[in-house]
Amino acid sequence: MKSTLHLSLPDFLLKRADGFVATHPEARMREVISWSRENITAGEGPFAAGVFDLDTGACVGAGVNRVVASNCSPAHAEMMALMFAQQQLGTHDLSTRGRFVLTSSAQPCSQCFGALPWSGIRRLEFGADREEVESIGFDEGPFSPNWRDQLASRNIEVHGPLLGDEAAEVLRDYRHAGGPLY
Amino acid sequence: MKSTLHLSLPDFLLKRADGFVATHPEARMREVISWSRENITAGEGPFAAGVFDLDTGACVGAGVNRVVASNCSPAHAEMMALMFAQQQLGTHDLSTRGRFVLTSSAQPCSQCFGALPWSGIRRLEFGADREEVESIGFDEGPFSPNWRDQLASRNIEVHGPLLGDEAAEVLRDYRHAGGPLY
Numbered sequence: 001m002k003s004t005l006h007l008s009l010p011d012f013l014l015k016r017a018d019g020f021v022a023t024h025p026e027a028r029m030r031e032v033i034s035w036s037r038e039n040i041t042a043g044e045g046p047f048a049a050g051v052f053d054l055d056t057g058a059c060v061g062a063g064v065n066r067v068v069a070s071n072c073s074p075a076h077a078e079m080m081a082l083m084f085a086q087q088q089l090g091t092h093d094l095s096t097r098g099r100f101v102l103t104s105s106a107q108p109c110s111q112c113f114g115a116l117p118w119s120g121i122r123r124l125e126f127g128a129d130r131e132e133v134e135s136i137g138f139d140e141g142p143f144s145p146n147w148r149d150q151l152a153s154r155n156i157e158v159h160g161p162l163l164g165d166e167a168a169e170v171l172r173d174y175r176h177a178g179g180p181l182y
Numbered sequence: 183m184k185s186t187l188h189l190s191l192p193d194f195l196l197k198r199a200d201g202f203v204a205t206h207p208e209a210r211m212r213e214v215i216s217w218s219r220e221n222i223t224a225g226e227g228p229f230a231a232g233v234f235d236l237d238t239g240a241c242v243g244a245g246v247n248r249v250v251a252s253n254c255s256p257a258h259a260e261m262m263a264l265m266f267a268q269q270q271l272g273t274h275d276l277s278t279r280g281r282f283v284l285t286s287s288a289q290p291c292s293q294c295f296g297a298l299p300w301s302g303i304r305r306l307e308f309g310a311d312r313e314e315v316e317s318i319g320f321d322e323g324p325f326s327p328n329w330r331d332q333l334a335s336r337n338i339e340v341h342g343p344l345l346g347d348e349a350a351e352v353l354r355d356y357r358h359a360g361g362p363l364y
Binding site for chain 2: 001002003004005006007008009011014017018061062067068070071072073074075079082083084086087088089090091092093109110111112113114115117118119120139141142144147150151154182
């Protein structure tokens with residue numbers, strides 16, 4: 001039985017995210033959507049996310065979908081971004097280090113939604129909504145219709161869809177290119 | 183920005199889980215509950231889980247809560263067990279390798295519940311239920327009252343509470359000892 005699990009980010013993402021700063025939601029989202037497009041070129045799923053400091057705009061963690069590359073079903077873009085941000089800041093609870101937003105190219109699935117309350121983020125920004133994600137054949141999982149209220153009651157603001165058309169275009173391009181669904 | 187994230191299992195768990203075989207649900211649960219107790223002694227949260235082959239009973243992945251030790255809010259016992267089983271079997275979808283059960287000392291929280299549909303498991307067995315977990319102060323997250331049906335509709339059978347009293351006793355002992363809640 002293995003004693004250690006390694007999850008890694010692709011080189012392109014490290015180059016793009018390291019030092020990236022954006023204080024405006026649309027600027028963050030535009031960058032994250034471009035990562036999701038580049039992740040298709042890298043041979044992976046069309047999803048990306050970043051964790052940004054709401055005060056400085058600095059990117060403190062980035063993620064793309066690594067499910068197939070890592071043999072790891074939880075390795076969705078949002079989980080990767082949260083885990084790498086927590087590693088970067090040395091805490092399991094980002095709220096102890098400041099005010100952070102998770103900016104995701106798509107509405108989080110049931111797993112990533114369920115992970116938000118313990119991550120310590122204060123805001124979620126998403127691009128393509130659930131309907132767009134499911135329209136190309138991905139499954140978002142079992143959900144509550146009042147998911148926005150559930151996050152609000154835990155002090156997590158939700159903003160989205162944000163640049164929904166641009167985000168959805170990446171998903172459609174992935175589907176048209178015959179990318180695998182999982 | 184770091185390029186790789188390492189998640190590791192404690193030595194005691196590797197020793198206990200490696201080679202462990204149990205075809206009976208209660209035998210699996212008794213073992214997993216004992217891991218959850220040992221994880222308290224190791225200084226971590228009172229939760230453990232294992233992934234077992236439903237045909238042979240072999241443990242193919244084990245996990246304990248590593249949230250604080252790993253600076254990683256998603257590192258719940260269930261996620262660790264699923265990720266290590268997937269690493270072990272070289273796939274992001276356990277259903278491609280056989281029929282597997284996730285046996286967890288407690289009812290999964292919203293994150294771990296949401297992760298189940300893509301893990302490829304066919305059965306969930308849990309010990310202490312949501313009410314027991316929350317009675318000692320842990321938060322299980324936003325949930326749907328029909329969560330069992332949601333899993334059933336995705337071909338995941340749910341069995342539990344199983345040895346609920348024994349599992350809950352570990353939680354209460356952790357609380358009485360003043361263990362941190364997160």
